Amino acid sequence: MGAVSCRQGRHARVAAHKCGSLGSQQGGNIQGPWTRGWKSLWSGVGTTRSGLEELWGLRGHQCLHREPLEPAPLIVEKPLCEWPVPQFINLFLPEFPVRPLSRQQQLKILDIVAKGSFGTVLKVLDCGRKGVFAVKVVSKVKVIQRDTLRQCKEEVSIQRQISHPFVHSLGDSWQGKRHLFIMCSYCSRDLYSLWSTVGCFAEASISLFAAELVLVLCYLHDLGIIHRDVKMENILLDERGHLKLTDFGLSRHLPQGAQAYTICGTLQYMAPEVLSGGPYNHAADWWSLGVLLFSLATGKFPVSAERDHVAMLASVTDCDCEIPASLNQGLSLLLHELLSKNPFHRPRYLHHFQVHPFFRGMAFDPELLQKQPMNFVIEAQATQPSPLESMTFKDFDCDLESFLVHPSPAQVRTRLGT
Structure with missing residues (x-):
């Protein structure tokens, strides 16, 4: 009406x-x-x-013949239609639509997965869908203050565009009065936590992880997307131990041949051309893959972390990565190529990897790769702690503020490992 x-x-x-x-x-x-x-x-x-x-x-x-006006009946005005919407809501549309409060009330918090300056990732139970999901929560005020509105919208836009077996797919996105929400499927473990527990990986496992990541990055680059934050923490593991690349918060559309200049990412994974302020392109993702594979193979990073990008650039420029002689010759060659300081010398197309000695006999087919169970990953996931009792809010969006500032004692104990 x-x-x-x-x-x-x-x-x-x-x-x-x-x-x-x-x-x-x-x-x-x-x-x-x-x-x-x-x-x-x-x-x-x-x-x-x-x-x-x-x-x-x-x-x-x-008016030549004006007649007296009769008093008009009092009309109770109805609420305005949805458009135009308040500016603070309109800013985040259409990537973050407004969801009814009843939809948010179906979410119950099980745990805090991660917390940082970007926001907080929660493990939630969706009573409506009867499933467990991960929800990234970002303060709308902080988005405006830090001028990251375009970045947040592009993150959702990219995730809606892509569909790949080794990509963490987007489930939903919406906005409340105070927060932006990005919901994805939940994976119980990430590659970094597994690496912290296991240490060095067997070369057979490294080759499988590497092949899956090569397929993902080639897929993204063909779509004109650069990830810019490939690292172990952004690689989730499903129930069979296969990876899901996640967190597209720093990703952007970058057509083939175009260049970027923004210094962003995680210091130990950033390519030298990114650390120097560009120009750089999709080849920066292949450097990050090289750092990741080096760490999986050796149990340490090729270059230690520094306090800022200037010091990190100096370390990367002055240091030649010493690859242990004990590594497979094919893996050693791949690491040398990926960690080349000249981005034009890095392999960057799928056929470069298909004919590489390290991947001899490897089928670069997602369905075939997924048929190979990662038994050591499955065994490690079986030791995960039991979930906490869920926490229910009357207003998931507004009550969340106090929860994030003052988490429950049970959650503090869980994160501290007590």
Whole structure:
């Protein structure tokens, strides 16, 4: 009804304007019955009497036979239709639509997965879908303060565009009064936590992880997308131990041949051309893959972390990565190529990897790769702690603020490992 009233009101105002113009053209001969007819129409669509008096006051000197106006009945105005929306909501549309409160009330928090300056990732139970999901929560105020609105919207836009077996797919995104929400499927473990527990990986496992990541990065680059934050923490593991690349918060559309200049990413994984402020392109992702594979193979990073990008660039420039002689010759060659300081010398197309000695006999096919169970990953996941009792909020969006600042004692104990 609200939308209908809005449309009727606009038609009435257009008609009234035309009537006034017609009266002027005909020498101002506007009769009393016309006055009562238009007054009745305006009051029927909720126009206030003051608006009518103003309208007729402007034309009053033209009326030859004005009859007394009867008091208009009091109309209780209905809420405006959804458009135009308040600016603080409109800023985040259409990537973050508004969801009804009842939809958010179906979410119950099970745990805090990660927390950082970017926001917080929660493990939630969706009672409506009867499943467990991961929800990234970002403060709308912080997005505005840090001027990352475009980045947040592009993150969702990219994730809606891509569909790949080794990519963490987007489930939903929406906005509340205070936060932005990005929901994805939940994976119980990431590659970094596994690496911290296991240490060096067997070369057979490294080759499988590497092949899956090569397929993902080639897929993204073919779509004109650069990830810019390939690292172990952003690689989740599913129930069979296969990877899911996640967190597209620093990703952007970068067509083939185009260049970027923004210094962003995680210091130990950033290519030298990124650390220097560019220009750089998709080849930066292959350097990050080289750092990741080096760490999986040796149990340490090729270059230690520094305090900022300037010091990190100096370390990367001065240091030649020493690859242990104990590594497979094919793996050693791959690491040398990926960690080349000249981005043009790095392999970057799928056929470069398909013919590489390290991947001899490897089928670069997602379905075939997924048929190979990663038993050591499955065994490690079996030792995961039991979930906490879920926490329910009346208003998931607003009550979340106090929860994130003052988490429950049970969650503090869990994160501390006590």
